[in-house]
Amino acid sequence: MKITERLSLFCFACLLAITLQAGCTDTTNTNNANTTANTNASSPPASPSPAAANLTETQEPQRIRDMRGARGEQDAASPALTIREPRENATITNSTVNVRLDLGGDLKGYKPMKDPSTGMGNHIHVILDNEPYEAYYELGQPFELRNVTAGKHTLRVFASRPWHESYKNDGSFQMVTFTVQGGGNPNQPTTTGSGQVMSSNRNANNANASANTNTNANANASPTREGKDMPSSTAGDVDRSRPLLTYSRPKGEYAGAEADPIMIDFWLTNAKLTGDGGQYRVRYSIDGGSPRFIDRWQPLWLTGWTGGKHSVKLELVAANGNVVDNGGYNSTTREITVVK
Ligand SMILES: [Cu+2]
Incomplete structure (x- = not known):
């Protein structure tokens, strides 16, 4: 263990040195920017490209601290959710699945509600x-x-703060498995009650058919209900x-x-990270860059984002460095857009 720790520290130091050097090189280039720009005038300008290497961990921003402080004791609440619907192992013969939750636990004033x-x-x-x-x-x-x-x-649910x-x-997170028979049009995106599209379905190949189905879906939906059109997806095992x-x-x-710094946050079930006395690590990589590790279960704030699209990959890895298999859910990549 000691040797591993030393090695990790050594590697981290190397990375730091490389990053610092890269930073210096960048600065040098910036100083020569005029010359470089003129010389390369014929080449197209670089599109806003991800600069993952320049992302650094930073503290929770002051605006979040202020919000946390203003919340009082509810920030230390222990909300406990119960999934009333759908029930575990339920079979639902409708493409619209109602989610009903009960909220209990030590709430200290915690209450889900959108401030208009x-x-x-x-x-x-x-x-x-x-x-x-x-x-x-x-x-x-x-x-x-x-x-x-x-x-x-x-279906997974957990309690969240405004940010x-x-x-x-314990109890904040709940999960159930259910089955839909019949179900929705696989070419149509799943939507919420407000009609907001969660994500487009892959293979949407008939715009007219989708439009018709959307109209029907909206007509049937109560406007006061929250919800979403869901993309075509099935459970992992x-x-x-x-x-x-x-x-x-x-x-x-x-x-x-909100564009800088940006928070990485996740939920862990049946897994303690090394910094919390366990054996697992969370590995993350931005824009396919070199992996870094999160060893304590808490939000991580990253600063240095450039404008444009970025990919964020989060993985749960075991002591041997391999992703822990669990239905494919332990390695997830999302694309985000940063507007600057
Ligand atoms: Cu949220």
Whole structure:
């Protein structure tokens, strides 16, 4: 162990040195920018390309600290969710799957609700299969997963703060497996109750058919219900007794103050990280860059993002460095967009 630690430290030092050198080189180039630009005038300008190597870990930003402070004791709440619907192993003969949750536990004032003025608030992250999460604010109404395709699915939910950092206490996270018979049009994206498209289906090959189905779906949906049209997806073969990494953030588009730094956050089930006394590590890689590790289960803030699209890969790895197999869910890559 000691040797491994030393090696890790040594490697980290090497990386740091290389990064610093790269930084110096960049600066030198910048100083010669005029000359370089003129010389290369004929080549097309580089598109905003990801600069993963320049990302560094940083502290939680002050605006988040301020929000946390203003929340009072609810930040230390232990929300406990129960999935009322769908029930474990339920078979649902409808492409719209209602999600109903009960919220209990030591809430200390924690309550999911969207503030109309800011559009923010405590909410629940709802994940069908291994798709990006959806935010669920008003637990009094079911959240509709629309156009869910036939087959086996998993549903994961966990409590979140307004800035999307999850509550990591026991009971915050719940998961069920259910089966849809019949199901939605595999060519149509799954949508939420607000009609917001979660993600486009792959192989959408008939725009007219999709448009017609969308109209029907909207007509049938109560406008007050939250929900989403779901992409065509099925469950991984998840063993709930095995280690499971649930990807949560980052997701979607980041602009303004939210674009830097950006938080990486995830949920861990049956897995303790090395820094927390366990044997697992979370490995992440941005834009296919060299992997780095997260050894404590807490949000990680990264600064230095450039404008454009970036890929974020999160993996749960065992002591041997291999990704822990669990239905394919322990290695997830998402694309995000940074607007600068
Ligand atoms: Cu969120």
